[in-house]
Amino acid sequence: MLLQLALRQSSRACGRCSGAALPRAYTSASALHWPRSASPEFTTDRIRNFSVIAHIDHGKSTLADRLLEMTGTISKRSSNKQVLDKLEVERERGITVKAQTASMIYEHKGTRYLLNLIDTPGHVDFSYEVSRSLSACQGTLLLVDACQGIQAQTVANFFLAFSQDLTIIPVINKVASLYVVCAIDMVAADPERIARQMESAFDVDASEALKVSAKTGINVDQILPAVIERIPSPVGDREKPLRALLFDSWYDQYVGVVCLVAIKDGQLRKGDRIVSSHTENKYEAMEVGLMYPEQVPTGALYAGQVGYVVCSMKNAKEAHIGDTFYRLKHPVEPLPGFEPAKSMVFAGIYPVDADDFAQLEESIVKLTLNDASVNVQKETSLALGQGWRLGFLGTLHLDVFRQRLEQEYAASVIVTQPTVPFKVVMKDGKEVLIRTPADFPSPEHIPHHVSELQEPMVLATLIFPSEYLGPMMELCGTRRGEQQEYQYLDDHRVMIKYKLPLAEIVTDFYDELKSRSSGFASFDYEEIGYQESDLVKMDVLLNGKPVDALATVLHRSQIQVVGRDWAKRLKGVIQRQLFEVAIQTAVGSRVIARETVPAMRKNVTAKCYGGDVTRKMKLLNKQREGKKRMKRLGSVDLPQEAFLTLMNKGGSTGGR
Numbered sequence: 090m091l092l093q094l095a096l097r098q099s100s101r102a103c104g105r106c107s108g109a110a111l112p113r114a115y116t117s118a119s120a121l122h123w124p125r126s127a128s129p130e131f132t133t134d135r136i137r138n139f140s141v142i143a144h145i146d147h148g149k150s151t152l153a154d155r156l157l158e159m160t161g162t163i164s165k166r167s168s169n170k171q172v173l174d175k176l177e178v179e180r181e182r183g184i185t186v187k188a189q190t191a192s193m194i195y196e197h198k199g200t201r202y203l204l205n206l207i208d209t210p211g212h213v214d215f216s217y218e219v220s221r222s223l224s225a226c227q228g229t230l231l232l233v234d235a236c237q238g239i240q241a242q243t244v245a246n247f248f249l250a251f252s253q254d255l256t257i258i259p260v261i262n263k264v265a266s267l268y269v270v271c272a273i274d275m276v277a278a279d280p281e282r283i284a285r286q287m288e289s290a291f292d293v294d295a296s297e298a299l300k301v302s303a304k305t306g307i308n309v310d311q312i313l314p315a316v317i318e319r320i321p322s323p324v325g326d327r328e329k330p331l332r333a334l335l336f337d338s339w340y341d342q343y344v345g346v347v348c349l350v351a352i353k354d355g356q357l358r359k360g361d362r363i364v365s366s367h368t369e370n371k372y373e374a375m376e377v378g379l380m381y382p383e384q385v386p387t388g389a390l391y392a393g394q395v396g397y398v399v400c401s402m403k404n405a406k407e408a409h410i411g412d413t414f415y416r417l418k419h420p421v422e423p424l425p426g427f428e429p430a431k432s433m434v435f436a437g438i439y440p441v442d443a444d445d446f447a448q449l450e451e452s453i454v455k456l457t458l459n460d461a462s463v464n465v466q467k468e469t470s471l472a473l474g475q476g477w478r479l480g481f482l483g484t485l486h487l488d489v490f491r492q493r494l495e496q497e498y499a500a501s502v503i504v505t506q507p508t509v510p511f512k513v514v515m516k517d518g519k520e521v522l523i524r525t526p527a528d529f530p531s532p533e534h535i536p537h538h539v540s541e542l543q544e545p546m547v548l549a550t551l552i553f554p555s556e557y558l559g560p561m562m563e564l565c566g567t568r569r570g571e572q573q574e575y576q577y578l579d580d581h582r583v584m585i586k587y588k589l590p591l592a593e594i595v596t597d598f599y600d601e602l603k604s605r606s607s608g609f610a611s612f613d614y615e616e617i618g619y620q621e622s623d624l625v626k627m628d629v630l631l632n633g634k635p636v637d638a639l640a641t642v643l644h645r646s647q648i649q650v651v652g653r654d655w656a657k658r659l660k661g662v663i664q665r666q667l668f669e670v671a672i673q674t675a676v677g678s679r680v681i682a683r684e685t686v687p688a689m690r691k692n693v694t695a696k697c698y699g700g701d702v703t704r705k706m707k708l709l710n711k712q713r714e715g716k717k718r719m720k721r722l723g724s725v726d727l728p729q730e731a732f733l734t735l736m737n738k739g740g741s742t743g744g745r
């Protein structure tokens with residue numbers, strides 16, 4: 090019984106991990122020590138809501154650990170590392186993909202404060218998480234690595250915070266490595282230089298920058314006093330009617346949907362009847378509390394506080410991020426809310442074994458309960474059967490989703506080449522969004538019905554040491570980029586901005602960027618709408634039959650290079666079969682490239698003379714295992730790797 094209770098507790102703590110409970114990686118001081126009657130004590134003047142934003146790997150999660158330790162929210166244990174990175178994929182990849190909230194109590198000059206900290210992801214694909222998390226804050230710690238200096242996501246995140254009028258505290262991290270030759274830039278970490286960079290890029294006062302080491306704890310004790318003294322307390326009146334902003338939600342397999350709310354006005358008590366402004370659905374608040382750092386019920390939340398509410402919501406889709414909750418019979422003006430997340434990269438996901446369709450569907454539904462930014466549509470491919478066309482925020486997001494399907498749900502899937510959403514403007518003025526190459530108009534159809542083909546464009550920011558200026562400009566040039574801006578951040582670092590087609594950066598742009606800059610360049614982008622483009626659909630044919638799941642849309646200038654490359658790559662992964670396999674790439678009826686896989690003999694044990702039964706069995710088993718991972722397309726067996734190899738041309742993870 091006790092064991093069951095412990096397991097239940099442990100998986101509840103990980104409700105955000107879509108039901109796949111992780112072992113508790115840390116010891117929380119929370120549930121036992123939280124003074125349950127404490128929340129009324131924290132009036133708005135004794136609350137600070139702040140986030141930590143930075144480029145990837147600049148130390149946000151490590152700093153969050155130190156702050157949680159300092160305030161006694163978690164105990165000091167060597168095993169307490171990146172405690173707010175709760176997902177398995179986050180721990181394995183060492184990145185944050187989901188913003189996490191934690192409340193702390195901190196005494197400053199004899200007064201106790203309730204501090205609410207939100208650790209945000211650094212990667213561009215998850216900037217949607219950052220922007221909505223900032224709506225629950227009045228200030229932010231802008232963290233910059235003392236070796237690397239300002240990077241592209243530092244700039245992007247700074248502007249997100251700036252546009253929301255937040256107080257920004259500059260923090261230079263990793264100053265402990267001051268006397269060590271920094272492996273990244275091969276120059277000593279130089280906090281003064283970084284402070285000057287921040288001054289020039291963001292117009293902040295360099296003397297206000299805190300210089301800390303999140304790892305060793307140096308100067309970390311200066312952070313919370315600065316938070317209290319510099320960041321304004323939230324405005325809000327607990328005597329007014331309830332206005333609660335829903336800014337995050339997740340599905341917990343035991344209690345259902347958990348909503349994270351920022352109470353802008355009024356109070357939210359257990360048992361209250363509340364209404365969603367978006368849907369007008371009515372709910373009962375069954376449990377309310379603070380994230381300390383796990384869910385700790387407090388019975389009530391008051392104006393200015395950030396916490397969770399479990400209400401009688403049946404379906405996670407009812408939780409509309411940006412919604413306003415109000416108390417039944419006391420309607421209020423809804424808060425502005427947020428733009429919904431826009432999918433920028435689409436890919437088909439299919440079960441390797443068609444029998445696993447129902448199981449995979451269940452896994453996708455569960456996973457998307459905790460990631461509403463994934464766009465889901467059923468799709469049928471002639472080649473792969475029934476599956477889904479999923480929309481993601483970027484290729485890292487896609488890769489993380491695939492990894493979570495495989496790790497948390499043991500799914501075996503085929504992911505097709507990612508594509509961006511193209512636009513077809515018809516002659517009658519109608520606009521059609523094309524999310525899958527299979528829907529792209531045929532060459533015969535275009536002259537009669539289509540007036541323009543368009544592709545999505547982005548404004549990319551690249552930051553790198555000045556000696557890489559040539560290779561970086563060349564890279565952007567070969568990717569059909571147009572230079573927009575050029576600025577020296579200091580004597581060593583340059584920032585350039587390029588207008589680029591999104592399709593060019595969801596392929597291997599990031600890998601190229603890293604290899605041509607020896608790893609020193611960083612980049613970020615924002616969408617800037619659609620632009621006319623000379624697009625064509627390229628088909629892949631196996632023994633003369635087009636495979637719809639392998640089709641892609643390209644700029645006309647790329648057909649020759651990609652066509653030849655794909656034919657070669659497929660030849661490399663398609664095993665020899667009983668008959669010859671012709672691989673062709675083609676645009677309409679024009680063949681671009683052809684490769685041939687010669688025929689082979691079927692009997693894998695033919696060379697196994699004599700009576701060695703175990704060896705024969707081994708070979709046959711191997712052949713059977715191999716077959717399991719094959720997809721039969723007409724008469725040709727296509728391995729899972731065929732899709733992967735094109736994706737890698739292809740789908741780099743676009744961010745790390």
Ligand SMILES: Nc1nc2c(ncn2[C@@H]2O[C@H](COP(=O)(O)OP(=O)(O)OP(=O)(O)O)[C@@H](O)[C@H]2O)c(=O)[nH]1
Pocket residue numbers: 143144145146147148149150151152171183184185186209210211212262263264265266301302303304305
């Ligand atoms: N030397 C040194 N290393 C640090 C310091 N702070 C963090 N690190 C290391 O930097 C790496 C990245 O730290 P994280 O805390 O995961 O960085 P993050 O900003 O949360 O990363 P993302 O969530 O991926 O954006 C880890 O290996 C940390 O141990 C520091 O003060 N000094």
